[in-house]
Amino acid sequence: MMWSYILKLAIMLPLVCGLMIGCLFLWRKFETRLPGKPTTRLIAVKETMMISPGVRLAVLDFAGRRLLVSVARGGVTLVDRIDA
Numbered sequence: 873m874m875w876s877y878i879l880k881l882a883i884m885l886p887l888v889c890g891l892m893i894g895c896l897f898l899w900r901k902f903e904t905r906l907p908g909k910p911t912t913r914l915i916a917v918k919e920t921m922m923i924s925p926g927v928r929l930a931v932l933d934f935a936g937r938r939l940l941v942s943v944a945r946g947g948v949t950l951v952d953r954i955d956a
Contacts, residue, residue, distance in 0.1 A: 918931040918938070929951070932939045940952040 914934060916933040918933055920928050920930045920943075922928050923942075926945050928943045930941050930943055932941060936955065938954040939950060940954075942949045942951050
């Protein structure tokens with residue numbers, strides 16, 4: 873009797889924990905796509921392009937300006953700025 877309870881517990885506990893973690897992961901992934909959520913972001917990423925492995929160029933909109941930045945493992949560097 874006791875062994876069947878321990879066996880059920882050993883099977884069901886990881887299953888329930890895995891389902892909870894999976895639901896939290898999916899919620900975080902799809903939270904931004906939910907309807908009715910206001911989009912009051914200050915920064916918008918317009919386009920990205922990979923230059924080489926580990927280095928990307930990104931075009932950002934921020935406060936009425938377009939910024940071209942280089943994103944690498946070492947950090948982010950401003951390349952150019954255009955006032956709209």
